[in-house]
Amino acid sequence: MKLEAKAAILIEASTGQVLYEYNADEALPPASMSKMMTEYLVMEAIKSGKLSWDEMVTTSKYASEVIGSGDLLAEGEQASVRSLFEAMSIYSANDASVALAERVAGTEENFAKMMNDKAREMGLSPQAHFINATGLSRADLKQYAPKELQGETLLTARDAALLAYYIIKDHKEVLEFTKIPQKKFREKDASPMVNWNWMLEGNKDNLYLKSYAYPGLDGLKTGSTKEAGYCFTGTAERNGMRLISVVMNTPSEPKRFRETAKVLNYGFDNFELKQVVSANAEIDSLKTVNIKKGVLTSVPVVTEKPISIVAKKGAAAEEFKIAAAPVGEESLVAPIKKGQVLGTAKVTYNGTEQTVNLIAAQDVEKGSWFRLFFRAIKDFFVDLFNGS
Known part of the structure; x- marks a missing residue:
């Protein structure tokens, strides 16, 4: 021009x-x-x-x-x-x-x-x-x-x-x-x-x-x-x-x-302006995040808000790369509240990056000591047999 x-x-x-x-x-x-x-x-x-x-x-x-x-x-x-x-x-x-x-x-x-x-x-x-x-x-x-x-x-x-x-x-x-x-x-x-x-x-x-x-x-x-x-x-x-x-x-x-x-x-x-990811959407590479000390061992996560990127008209879907990662393990401990940030997703296109939080899709209560005790025993034997 x-x-x-x-x-x-x-x-x-x-x-x-x-x-x-x-x-x-x-x-x-x-x-x-x-x-x-x-x-x-x-x-x-x-x-x-x-x-x-x-x-x-x-x-x-x-x-x-x-x-x-x-x-x-x-x-x-x-x-x-x-x-x-x-x-x-x-x-x-x-x-x-x-x-x-x-x-x-x-x-x-x-x-x-x-x-x-x-x-x-x-x-x-x-x-x-x-x-x-x-x-x-x-x-x-x-x-x-x-x-x-x-x-x-x-x-x-x-x-x-x-x-x-x-x-x-x-x-x-x-x-x-x-x-x-x-x-x-x-x-x-x-x-x-x-x-x-x-x-x-x-x-x-x-x-x-x-x-x-x-x-x-x-x-x-x-x-x-x-x-x-x-x-x-x-x-x-x-x-x-x-x-x-x-x-x-x-x-x-x-x-x-x-x-x-x-x-x-x-x-x-x-x-x-192309919406690559919608709000409350699952990311294929990180649909759930493992957590500790909860009544559940994992929680589903979704995007906190949409991600839109300005792209060349007609850009193919494969040109948009999506990667996701959980937050540090120290934050992945029950109780977990719905909406709590548990990870991030990043969309990359032609050198441009946009990031969105991944949030818990539901509450997860802290497990009782009894439940956690028997889960620990179960995990011990699973690990023992898997290692044999």
Whole structure:
């Protein structure tokens, strides 16, 4: 696949499997794609109860003066967390992003430190670095540039995809915001905030954008500056499979969407999410696990949940290798409770692995000393005769 982009990647959203990558580990300026981390931390604060959607936030002087997209808020103006989040996720509003960051962490620089801490927690690359809530460069921030945090905001394409993976995994409700094509910030406003994401499926009836509208696409974040070029992290779902794509440093605004369509088409045309093992299923190589000191000497085990793997369309069943093993003997002692983890099963396909717990399908009570005594005698004589 030939792309007009400096870096790109495509992953499946439920497993994180990489389906395509190009220069995915070079750290580049992400521009407003870095707001995905701002969105994540705000939604985390809401989920934990530290913030509520209806809380009113007062705009600081800095938030009202920050350059770039937005220009919605005046100093001292109040807006709800929900309204600010809509402005950030629909319109990529820098003023709303700063206002939310200051509310969560006191200062934007403290918020950026939280962003970096979360990046480490998520396992983003060592190159991943944030200096603010918006993705603006140090030069753009002028007197508001951070004093303690050095350098510039940087992400690899793999970092951006992983960040999108965690947002969708932990805070999928973000898509209810990012899929909105346009909305007024205030009811009295003359014109609405128009989503910078031209590919939204909701644009299919838009006279000017319908040629870009992509079936199933409902997010996630655009970004552009002189240094970053035109970037886009997109996500779309079709036939039960959700993909996440990233293109960085494309040469124009239309091009970032055309290149994204190429990447997503490659994924949907060539791959499918295949359920290899269902929940509560037996694994042929380990249908039961031997246990000690129980009224029974073994217990049937089944999968705790299903295993699905993204595979090439038409992949044969024998391409999926399934192996199973019990846990250590010290854990295989009665009493056993139904649902207790007694082993693991691993499915391997084309270098990709998925693992699921094997759990007890029934309770097994501890055997009485009398039962265990006579079982020991029986086992002794069985071993004696087998050895003769």
